[in-house]
Amino acid sequence: xxxxxxxxxxxxxxxxxxxxxxxxxxxxxxxxxxxxxxxxxxxxxxxxxxxxxxxxxxxxxxxxxxxxxxxxxxxxxxxxxxxxxxxxxxxxxxxxxxxxxxxxxxxxxxxxxxxxxxxxxxxxxxxxxxxxxxxxxxxxxxxxxxxxxxxxxxxxxxxxxxxxxxxxxxxxxxxxxxxxxxxxxxxxxxxxxxxxxxxxxxxxxxxxxxxxxxxxxxxxxxxxxxxxxxxxxxxxxxxxxxxxxxxxxxxxxxxxxxxxxxxxxxxxxxxxxxxxxxxxxxxxxxxxxxxxxxxxxxxxxxxxxxxxxxxxxxxxxxxxxxxxxxxxxxxxxxxxxxxxxxxxxxxxxxxxxxxxxxxxxxxxxxxxxxxxxxxxxxxxxxxxxxxxxxxxxxxxxxxxxxxxxxxxxxxxxxxxxxxxxxxxxxxxxxxxxxxxxxxxxxxxxxxxxxxxxxxxxxxxxxxxxxxxxxxxxxxxx
Amino acid sequence: xxxxxxxxxxxxxxxxxxxxxxxxxxxxxxxxxxxxxxxxxxxxxxxxxxxxxxxxxxxxxxxxxxxxxxxxxxxxxxxxxxxxxxxxxxxxxxxxxxxxxxxxxxxxxxxxxxxxxxxxxxxxxxxxxxxxxxxxxxxxxxxxxxxxxxxxxxxxxxxxxxxxxxxxxxxxxxxxxxxxxxxxxxxxxxxxxxxxxxxxxxxxxxxxxxxxxxxxxxxxxxxxxxxxxxxxxxxxxxxxxxxxxxxxxxxxxxxxxxxxxxxxxxxxxxxxxxxxxxxxxxxxxxxxxxxxxxxxxxxxxxxxxxxxxxxxxxxxxxxxxxxxxxxxxxxxxxxxxxxxxxxxxxxxxxxxxxxxxxxxxxxxxxxxxxxxxxxxxxxxxxxxxxxxxxxxxxxxxxxxxxxxxxxxxxxxxxxxxxxxxxxxxxxxxxxxxxxxxxxxxxxxxxxxxxxxxxxxxxxxxxxxxxxxxxxxxxxxxxxxxxxxxxxxxxxxxxxxxxxxxxxxxxxxxxxxxxxxx
Numbered sequence: 001x002x003x004x005x006x007x008x009x010x011x012x013x014x015x016x017x018x019x020x021x022x023x024x025x026x027x028x029x030x031x032x033x034x035x036x037x038x039x040x041x042x043x044x045x046x047x048x049x050x051x052x053x054x055x056x057x058x059x060x061x062x063x064x065x066x067x068x069x070x071x072x073x074x075x076x077x078x079x080x081x082x083x084x085x086x087x088x089x090x091x092x093x094x095x096x097x098x099x100x101x102x103x104x105x106x107x108x109x110x111x112x113x114x115x116x117x118x119x120x121x122x123x124x125x126x127x128x129x130x131x132x133x134x135x136x137x138x139x140x141x142x143x144x145x146x147x148x149x150x151x152x153x154x155x156x157x158x159x160x161x162x163x164x165x166x167x168x169x170x171x172x173x174x175x176x177x178x179x180x181x182x183x184x185x186x187x188x189x190x191x192x193x194x195x196x197x198x199x200x201x202x203x204x205x206x207x208x209x210x211x212x213x214x215x216x217x218x219x220x221x222x223x224x225x226x227x228x229x230x231x232x233x234x235x236x237x238x239x240x241x242x243x244x245x246x247x248x249x250x251x252x253x254x255x256x257x258x259x260x261x262x263x264x265x266x267x268x269x270x271x272x273x274x275x276x277x278x279x280x281x282x283x284x285x286x287x288x289x290x291x292x293x294x295x296x297x298x299x300x301x302x303x304x305x306x307x308x309x310x311x312x313x314x315x316x317x318x319x320x321x322x323x324x325x326x327x328x329x330x331x332x333x334x335x336x337x338x339x340x341x342x343x344x345x346x347x348x349x350x351x352x353x354x355x356x357x358x359x360x361x362x363x364x365x366x367x368x369x370x371x372x373x374x375x376x377x378x379x380x381x382x383x384x385x386x387x388x389x390x391x392x393x394x395x396x397x398x399x400x401x402x403x404x405x406x407x408x409x410x411x412x413x414x415x416x417x418x419x420x421x422x423x424x425x426x427x428x429x430x431x432x433x434x435x436x437x438x439x440x441x442x443x444x445x446x447x448x449x450x451x452x453x454x455x456x457x458x459x460x461x462x463x464x465x466x467x468x469x470x471x472x473x474x475x476x477x
Numbered sequence: 478x479x480x481x482x483x484x485x486x487x488x489x490x491x492x493x494x495x496x497x498x499x500x501x502x503x504x505x506x507x508x509x510x511x512x513x514x515x516x517x518x519x520x521x522x523x524x525x526x527x528x529x530x531x532x533x534x535x536x537x538x539x540x541x542x543x544x545x546x547x548x549x550x551x552x553x554x555x556x557x558x559x560x561x562x563x564x565x566x567x568x569x570x571x572x573x574x575x576x577x578x579x580x581x582x583x584x585x586x587x588x589x590x591x592x593x594x595x596x597x598x599x600x601x602x603x604x605x606x607x608x609x610x611x612x613x614x615x616x617x618x619x620x621x622x623x624x625x626x627x628x629x630x631x632x633x634x635x636x637x638x639x640x641x642x643x644x645x646x647x648x649x650x651x652x653x654x655x656x657x658x659x660x661x662x663x664x665x666x667x668x669x670x671x672x673x674x675x676x677x678x679x680x681x682x683x684x685x686x687x688x689x690x691x692x693x694x695x696x697x698x699x700x701x702x703x704x705x706x707x708x709x710x711x712x713x714x715x716x717x718x719x720x721x722x723x724x725x726x727x728x729x730x731x732x733x734x735x736x737x738x739x740x741x742x743x744x745x746x747x748x749x750x751x752x753x754x755x756x757x758x759x760x761x762x763x764x765x766x767x768x769x770x771x772x773x774x775x776x777x778x779x780x781x782x783x784x785x786x787x788x789x790x791x792x793x794x795x796x797x798x799x800x801x802x803x804x805x806x807x808x809x810x811x812x813x814x815x816x817x818x819x820x821x822x823x824x825x826x827x828x829x830x831x832x833x834x835x836x837x838x839x840x841x842x843x844x845x846x847x848x849x850x851x852x853x854x855x856x857x858x859x860x861x862x863x864x865x866x867x868x869x870x871x872x873x874x875x876x877x878x879x880x881x882x883x884x885x886x887x888x889x890x891x892x893x894x895x896x897x898x899x900x901x902x903x904x905x906x907x908x909x910x911x912x913x914x915x916x917x918x919x920x921x922x923x924x925x926x927x928x929x930x931x932x933x934x935x936x937x938x939x940x941x942x943x944x945x946x947x948x949x950x951x952x953x954x955x956x957x958x959x960x961x962x963x964x965x966x967x968x969x970x971x972x973x974x975x976x977x978x979x980x981x982x983x984x985x986x987x988x989x990x991x992x993x994x
Binding site (some may be wrong): 373 | 637658
C-alpha cells in the first residue's frame with residue numbers, strides 16, 4: 001500500500017496543492033490573486049514533473065484499480081498543461097472578479113481527469129469522472145451574477161447527471177453480467193459469446209462517455225455551456241476534459257471491451273460520422289464565436305473517434321496525436337477570443353464583429369487564421385497531420401468507406417472555418433471598435449507560440465511525437 | 478553543382494521574401510517581392526543550365542529525414558524542370574503586373590504571391606507523396622486570400638467556390654494516397670512509379686486521383702469554378718492561376734496517374750477522351766458568346782486543357798510531348814492574354830468587350846502584342862501554340878481519329894472566338910471618348926510584354942530547347958504505359974523514306990523526334 005503511494009505522486013501533489021490553494025484563498029482573501037494563482041500553477045507544474053519522473057513505469061496500483069503507465073502519463077501531461085494555461089489567463093479576464101475558487105476548482109478537476117485517464121476499474125472511472133464533473137459544474141456557473149453563466153451551469157449539471165445515470169446503469173449491467181468491475185476481467189468475460197445484457201452494458205457505457213466527449217447525439221449541452229460559461233472556463237472545457245474523456249473512452253473501449261470489437265466498433269463509427277457531419281453543419285449558421293468553437297470541438301471529436309474506431313494501435317496513436325494538436329489549436333483559438341474586447345472592455349463574442357479584424361489587429365487575425373486553417377486540416381498547417389494519421393489508421397483497418405465519408409464531410413467543416421477567415425480578411429471593418437489590448441504579454445506569447453508551432457514548424461516534431469504516442473499507445477495492446 | 482541544395486534554396490528565397498514582405502511596409506514590399514522572385518528566377522536559370530539532358534532521370538536530388546513518417550525529398554526531372562522554369566519566369570512578371578494595380582495591403586499581397594511561388598515550385602520538386610500532397614493543397618490558402626481580398630465585386634463567392642471545389646477533389650486523392658502507401662509501404666515517388674498496383678485497386682485509385690486532378694485541370698463538367706475564379710481574381714492572380722496552377726492537374730496526370738496506374742489509365746481512356754471531346758467543343762462554343770473578356774479567356778483555357786488531357790491519354794511520344802508543350806505554351810500565352818486584359822482594365826475598369834473598340838488607333842503597341850498572343854493562342858505556325866497543338870493532335874490521331882477530328886474542330890472554334898474577341902476590342906471605329914483617352918503601354922507594361930512575347934516566339938520557332946529536357950521522361954512514361962496501351966485505329970505502317978531525305982529531317986528537330994519510333 002505504501003509502495004503504491006509512491007506511484008501516485010501526481011495525484012497526491014494535486015490533492016495537497018489544491019487544498020493549500022483553497023486555504024490560501026480562504027485566509028488571505030480573494031484579492032491576493034498572485035499568491036493563490038502561483039500556488040495552483042506550481043501545483044500543476046509539480047504534478048507534471050512527477051508524471052515525467054514516473055515515465056517508463058508500467059504497473060497497476062491499489063489492487064489493480066488504477067494504472068500507472070505511459071498512456072495515462074501522456075494524457076495527464078496534456079491535461080495539466082491545458083489547465084495550467086487556463087489558470088494563467090484567468091486574472092485578466094475576471095479583472096478584479098477573480099476568486100480563489102477558480103484555480104482550486106481547476107486543480108481538483110485536473111485531479112479527477114488524471115484519475116479518469118488512468119482508471120482501470122469501473123469504480124475508479126466513475127470516481128474520477130464525477131470529481132471532474134462536480135468541479136466543472138461549479139466552474140460553468142462561476143460568474144454567479146451572470147444569467148447566462150448560471151444557466152450554463154444548471155444545464156450542464158442536469159444533463160451531466162443524466163449522462164452519469166446512463167453510465168452507471170451501463171456499469172451495473174457490465175458488472176452484473178461479468179461479475180467484475182476490473183477492465184481486464186471484463187475483457188476476459190467479453191472474449192466469449194456476448195449476451196444481450198453485455199451489449200446493453202456496452203451501449204449505455206458508451207452513451208455516458210459519449211456525453212463527456214460531446215459526441216453526437218449526446219452533444220446538445222455543448223454549445224449552450226460553451227456559450228454561457230465565462231470564456232476562460234470555456235477554454236478549459238474545450239481542452240483538458242476533452243483529453244481526459246477521450247483517453248478514458250479509449251481505455252474502456254480497447255482495454256475493457258477489446259475482444260468485443262464487433263459490438264462497439266459500429267457504435268463508435270456512428271458517433272464519429274454523426275459528430276463530424278453535425279459538428280460541421282451545425283456550425284454554419286452560428287453567430288457567436290464560442291458556439292461556433294463548440295461545434296468545432298464536436299466536429300474534431302468525430303475525427304478522433306475515427307482513429308478509435310480503427311481499434312488498432314495505429315488508431316490510438318492517431319487519437320493521442322490528434323488530442324495534442326487539438327488542445328494546442330483550441331487553446332490558441334480561445335485565447336484569441338479572449339483578446340477581443342471593445343472600447344469599454346466588454347468581451348466580443350459575435351462573429352460579425354470580427355469583420356475587418358485583419359486591418360485592426362493584423363497579428364491576432366493572422367494567428368486566428370492559422371488556427372482556423374489548422375482546425376480545417378488544410379496543409380501545410382499542422383492540423384493536417386493528426387487528421388492524416390486517423391484516416392490512415394482507418395484505411396489500414398479496412399474501414400475505407402468510413403475514411404472516405406469522414407474526409408468528404410471534413411470539406412463541409414472547412415466551409416465555416418474559411419468563413420471566419422473571410423470575415424476577418426475580406427469584409428470591411430465592422431462598427432465595433434477592437435482596440436489593441438496592451439500588456440497581455442503572457443497571452444500574446446502563448447498565442448504566438450502555438451500559431452508558430454501549428455504552422456510548418458510542427459512537422460519537425462513528428463519523429464518525437466511518433467515515438468511518444470507509439471509508446472503510450474502500446475500500453476493498451 | 479552536385480551536393481549543393483539548390484532546390485531547397487529556391488524554396489527558401491521566396492519564403493524568406495514572403496516573411497520580409499509582411500514586415501517591411503507597403504512600399505518596400507514591392508521591391509522585396511520583385512527581388513526575391515528575380516533571385517529565384519536566376520536560380521532557376523542556373524538549374525536549367527546545369528540540368529544534364531539525357532543524364533539520370535532524377536537530378537539535384539535532396540533527401541533529409543526530417544519528418545519521420547515521410548521525407549523532405551526533392552528532385553526534378555525534365556518535365557518538372559520546365560514547369561518550374563515556367564513558374565519562376567511568370568512570377569516576377571506577376572509582381573510587376575500588380576505594381577500599380579494593387580493599392581491596399583500591398584505587403585500581405587506580395588507575401589501571398591511569394592508563398593504561392595514556394596508552393597508551386599514545391600509541387601514540381603516533391604519526390605515524396607505526402608510532401609507533394611502538402612504542397613499541392615497548400616496552394617489553396619494563398620489563392621483564397623488573393624481572390625478574396627483583392628478580387629472583383631463578387632470575390633467572396635469566387636474565393637469560396639475555388640477553395641471548396643478544389644478541396645473536395647483533393648481529399649479523395651489523400652485517401653487514395655493512404656491506400657497506396659499502405660500497399661507499397663513507401664512514400665517515395667520514384668519507387669512508387671515502378672510499383673505495380675493490383676489491377677482492381679488501380680481503378681479505384683485512378684478514380685480518386687481523377688476526382689482531384691480533373692477539378693484542378695479543370696475538366697468539363699467540373700470546370701465551373703474556373704470562370705468565377707478568373708473573373709474575380711486580380712490580373713496577376715489570373716495570370717498565375719492560368720499560367721501555373723492549371724498545370725498542376727496535368728502534371729498530376731503525367732506524374733502519378735499514368736505511370737502508377739497504367740492498366741486503369743488504359744481501361745478508362747474512353748472517359749478522358751469523352752470528357753475532353755465535350756470540353757473542347759462545348760467550352761469553345763461557350764467562349765464564343767461571352768461578353769466578359771476574362772471569362773472568354775477562362776473558357777478558352779478549359780478548351781486548351783482538354784486538348785492536353787486528350788494528348789496525354791494518346792499514350793504515345795508525340796501526344797504527350799505535344800501536351801507538355803501546350804502546357805508550357807498556354808502557361809505563357811494565357812498569362813499574357815490575362816495581362817492584356819489587365820492593361821485595359823486598369824485604364825477603363827471594365828471587362829465588357831462592348832465598352833472597347835478601335836484600340837489599334839490609339840494603342841498600336843498594345844494591339845501588336847495582343848495580336849501576337851491571340852495568334853499564339855489560336856496556334857498560328859511560328860508561335861508556341863502551333864507546336865503543341867500539332868504534336869498532340871498527331872499523337873491523338875494515332876490513338877483515335879474521331880477524337881482527333883473533334884479536337885481539331887475545337888481549334889477552329891478557338892480561332893473563331895479569339896479573332897472575334899480581337900476584332901471587337903482592337904479593330905472597329907474608335908468612337909467612345911473614354912476609350913480614346915487611353916494611353917498606350919508604359920515602360921512597366923513593355924517590360925512585362927516583351928519577355929512573354931519573346932518566349933512565345935522562341936517556343937514556336939525552336940521548341941527543341943524545351944522538348945529536349947523532357948524527351949527522356951516522356952519516353953519513360955510511354956514505355957511504362959506500353960504493356961497496357963490499347964491498339965489505336967491509325968494502323969501506322971512505316972514507309973520507306975529516301976535515305977537522303979531522312980538525313981535532312983533530323984535537322985528539323987522536335988516535330989519529328991517522336992516520329993522515329
